[in-house]
Amino acid sequence: MIQALRGTRDILPEEVGYWQLIEATVREILGRAVYQEIRAPIFEQTALFERGIGEATDVVGKEMYTFKSKGGSKSITLRPEGTAGVVRAYIQNKLNAQGGVQRLWYTGPMFRYERPQAGRQRQFHQVGLELIGCSAPRADAEVIALATDILKALNLKNLELAINSVGNGSDRANYREALVNYLEPYKEDLDEDSKDRLTRNPLRILDSKDPKTQEIAQNAPKIIDSLGTESKKHFDTVLQLLTDLDIKYQIDHCLVRGLDYYTHTAFEIKSNDLGAQATVCGGGRYDGLVKELGGADTQAVGWAIGMERLVILLQKLSSSQPVNSPDLYIVSRGGAAEAQSLLLAQKLRSAGLGGELDLSGSAFGKQFKRADRSGAVACLVLGDAEAENKTANLKWLASGEQKAIAQSSLLEMTDELKAKISELKNS
């Protein structure tokens, strides 16, 4: 049997309701804030990610699905994240020429070659947003507020917002030096990965999970102490705005993001209910990326939410997914009745009434049993007698009450039926 590749999976009907709920919520909340959806390609030139995300990062260094285009020498990569592609689209389509800021959002699959575990797939899905063309702290706060709005609208609990500032380029260079100076004497006590990172990417040593490394990192100089006046002011303002918005946060001095493009504000929203893959939303400011990718000097801020992780939380914490039960269940038996039931079902549907047609042709008793299981509140019953008279029995399943109605008049009373059905469904 051919099976789905490792790290990919099917999202089955029993789960898809959660996905639709998340998508609808995102669409509504971001729509209200006048963010517009953008759909960028799933594969791009490899150079986009190398330059955008940074060649030293793990994502680019060892996790990308990269291949040569057919017959060509161009190197192509399945997108491992969404921001680089959106920024590329922003530059290429000269969205800056429209003036002001661009508020964009996207959703879709991303690809990283990783060892799968719960909440971590090789093909995974994100919804993300980018606010491009604004350097003000208010932009950072808006974006964070929208993320918390979405999560709140989904009734998710036990979430924590962690925030930090990684400053601008020169702040980071200063901090990097201070950090390396501090860590150098402890070099032998660091875990293997961290030793390696000391020269390659020292900031990432801060969020190592090795206990000894953590202990050493505990007393390391803090990045906010290396921030210049402007950077510090930006960060303080963002924090003040969050307080004004009544959004709770925790400053995490060890929070540094894994992608090179981040500047200033960096944040993560984590859940206690997800094990090791705790981050549901991650983002921050990326003031240098647009220029790095060939655009004008343009500041921006954004985030991405991991869909699979949200779905896990919804399944774990909230009740059942929204179900789609039919308005009517249509029972029929006998040649003429079965033929008429199909026509009737089609006509009712075009009149706006949902119906599930029982195709089995089995005994009435069996069909009623299925009607109960389907969650329908009412049945239409067609047998030989009804077929002959062009009627159908409308039966209310809860009370058992039923009466014969001409098929033609059924079509005229769809509004009335709909009202009664939705009343019964909600009771």
Place this chain on the structure above:
RNA sequence: GCGGGCGUAGCCAAGUGGUUAAGGCAGUGGUUUGUGGUACCACCAUUCGCGGGUUCAACUCCCGUCGUCCGCCCCA
């Protein structure tokens, strides 16, 4: 890429060297050939992820492989 746990039907599972592979849910048929939600009856794995090996005998032990889960790593 590293370390570890697990893999019996659509789902939840019992069985842990001896041959008919429990049970429950779901499903199908019937009691009830035109009226359901209950009840009862019957059916529903020639086979235990897959491939090798050990053994008189393997779901059970060994090796490999695939998948999944947990941790590291990474990150959403």
